[in-house]
Amino acid sequence: MRILHVAASYLPAVRYGGTIVSVHGLCRALAARGHDVHVFTTSVDGAVDSDVPLLRPVELDGVQVWYFPSKVLRRLYWSPRMAGALAGQIGTFDIAHLHALFVWPVWAAAKAARRAGVPYVVAPRGMLEKALIKKKSRVTKTLLIAAVGRRTLEQAAAIHVTSARERAEAAAFGFALPPLYEVPNGVDLVPTPVASVGLSPAVAALCEGPPFLLFIGRISWKKGLDRLIAALPHVPGVRLVIAGPDEEGYRTTLEARAAAAGVGGRLVFCGPVPGAGKAALLNCAQALVLPSYSENFGNVVLEAMAAACPVVVTPEVGIADLVRDSGAGWVIDGAPKTLGAGLSALVADSQLRRTMGERGRATAQHYGWAAVAERMERVYQEIVA
DSSP states (O other): OEEEEEOSOOTTOGGGOHHHHHHHHHHHHHHHTTOEEEEEEEOEETTEEOSOOOSSEEEETTEEEEEEOOOSSTTTTOOHHHHHHHHHHGGGOSEEEEEOSSSHHHHHHHHHHHHHTOOEEEEOTTOOOHHHHHHHOHHHHHHHIIIIIHHHHHTSSEEEESSHHHHHHHHTTOOOOOOEEEOOOOBOOSOOOOOSTTOOHHHHHHHHSSOEEEEESOOOGGGTHHHHHHHGGGSTTOEEEEESOOTTSOHHHHHHHHHHTTOGGGEEEOOOOOHHHHHHHHHHOSEEEEOOSOBSSOHHHHHHHHTTOOEEEOTTBTTHHHHHHHTSEEEOOOSHHHHHHHHHHHHTOHHHHHHHHHHHHHHHGGGBHHHHHHHHHHHHHHHHO
């Protein structure tokens, strides 16, 4: 099958979080199953551009990635050269899979697919949540949904959601949606070797030091770090290690909150920690904590489970049901006292943490990218048929 994926940004622009990693994981696994997989994307990487060839396919793990320039309206990822490529090439594909919603490449690809008679799937990637739209970008995103988003969704062949939570959020808008297919994100089941050799001095020092709880992800208001810091006074004697980029300048706010709560000395910000560094932190942490206000899935939770690290998430995290049902960790309300009490109990019980870790690792074996790609392949075949 010849498959086109469209995403506003792509590797190596990892600053945009888990969506890029999960989209490439799916594309790579589909290519490994023998499909001809292409990606149309831009070279946008924040205020700069990724150092990649433009306007021609670049092979990445068996996937043909096409990078197009975006010179103006970069926050929407507008690219006339991509528009031309879509118009000329989309008719050669059996199906298109469009990722995210409030970005120009998705609207352009949907329009081109409709004109060419090519079925397309939309994966909102957490962008269809009313509460967040009202809180963060109510006017702008409401207008965008009315102008182009609704038509893009309603005229799709299918909607791809990664969790039951995302399914419910999409349905809450009251649109005349096509069939919704729930296919989760996957995880690499071959672990990154954990060894002291090659680790940065900072990561090595963390692993050799006192116990710590771990957060991995973008330092953003959406991730709920404010309520995790507020819970920390109820978890005595444990540090909180925060690993991730601070693209929004939110760290200063968090440091002020921690100082006011009397736990400023227990916070450790270590920036992005990829590869072996991430594996080492997951191996050493008492637990991974993801206290998000909204999370359509939660890739890092599945990574932690694969690494046998117990997890604690809030109910707003899409993968929360899997955490609860598998026994890989706890789903705890984000209220500071409640969250703090749960974390304190977990830190105090080493046998419980080991049991959770073992259950998490066993569960993660069913979410390898090969299995996820097979499920998505069946969705494509049903749509095309």
